[in-house]
Amino acid sequence: MKKIILLSFAVITFAISSQIAKAQDDAKPKTDAKSKSDPLFKAEGWVASLNLTDTAKATRVKQLITAHLIAVRDWNNSHDYTLVPEGMNPITGKTFNKLERQVIINSMIPKTVHETLMTGLRKELTEDQVELILDKYTIGKVAFTMNGYKSIVPNLTKEDEAFILTNLKLAREQAIDYKNIDQVSTIFKIYKTKIEDYFTNTAGRNWKQMYKAYADAAKAKKAQQPAKE
Known part of the structure; x- marks a missing residue:
């Protein structure tokens, strides 16, 4: 009988210890990915x-x-x-x-x-430091998107670049009040539409044609690359 009581006590003690260990583990800081x-x-x-x-x-x-x-x-x-x-x-x-x-x-x-x-x-x-912080909020979408326009639109003028940059910076500052990158991208899309309308309606250049030419060239270049074994 004494052995049975001691064994039962040991089992209960182990169970309690396991629960305490689990509680302590749950209380630890989350992983880096979550933090x-x-x-x-x-x-x-x-x-x-x-x-x-x-x-x-x-x-x-x-x-x-x-x-x-x-x-x-x-x-x-x-x-x-x-x-x-x-x-x-x-x-x-x-x-x-x-x-x-x-x-x-x-x-x-x-x-x-x-x-x-x-x-x-x-x-x-x-102001440069402020811009760096805003870029952190929006994961550098101003520079990334500007480079995209430079690739798509041939012979960008200084006026073109100034218009694009002004609107992308407006998008960036507005976008910091949104929670995730999908929402941020939605805000940038508003200003990208303005930029693309500018090329067609103000700069006299057809945005859809320029984008199609860019996409076709990219597709052709990819087709010329040797297939991976």
Whole structure:
């Protein structure tokens, strides 16, 4: 009987110990992959890229960015796309999809969220440093998209480049108030449409023809490459 009691006690002790170990493991910080989406993690990395020597300034900038990222995240998470009724996009004639409805509801975030961040950044940083932070928010889409236009449109003029860059920077600043890259890309699409209309309606160049020529050339080049064994 004594052995049975001791054995039962040992089993219970093991079970309790296992539960405690599991609870402690669950309480540990999440993996790096998950922590990368954490506002503080992002802010620390972005501010570190500025190489600021003033630690007090670096702390203030980090706090600004963290607060903004949290505000954007919380607004997105508490304002579901279903708050925007299904309906027809008057531009395309198609029904708004889930992403478009989420972008619409996210566009209603209080303006002070954006203004507080931008005013704070411009108070603490140079304009080049502000642009670096905005590029972090939008994973460098300004430079990437500009390079795309340079590849598609032959003989870009200085006026063309200035128009493109102005609109891409407007897209970038607006896009920082959206939660993920799909939403960011949707904002950039608004300004890319303006740019493409500019080529056809103002610069006298047919955007669709230029894009088709670019796509055809890229396809032909790919076809000429030797097949991989």
